[in-house]
Amino acid sequence: GKFSKSRGVGVFGDMAKETGIPADIWRFYLLYLRPEGQDTAFSWSDLMLKNNSELLNNLGNFINRAGMFVCKFFGGIVPNMVLTQDDKRLLARVTLELCQYHQLLEKVR
Numbered sequence: 001g002k003f004s005k006s007r008g009v010g011v012f013g014d015m016a017k018e019t020g021i022p023a024d025i026w027r028f029y030l031l032y033l034r035p036e037g038q039d040t041a042f043s044w045s046d047l048m049l050k051n052n053s054e055l056l057n058n059l060g061n062f063i064n065r066a067g068m069f070v071c072k073f074f075g076g077i078v079p080n081m082v083l084t085q086d087d088k089r090l091l092a093r094v095t096l097e098l099c100q101y102h103q104l105l106e107k108v109r
Contacts, residue, residue: 003042011042021047025051028050028051028054028055029047029050032054033046033050
């Protein structure tokens, strides 16, 4: 049903801690699920599904591919990075976008 703090319906901080599920998994799921302006639904099966499919499979696949790339093309050693002017401009742009992202995140948008 719909979460209600006054009626004790839902999963709250102390309950989440007692599940033994690591805080980072809760953070991932709640950010993944979080609506911008309306209520949302929570289910244990969806938490498990998103954790397994989105977080573990996708992130695990990315990490595995990155590791294989480094082994195949760089002998297993990540080379030192030498930045060009274009790289520095791109990083400056990304930094600005991240600042805006953080501001919006703070406003829950």
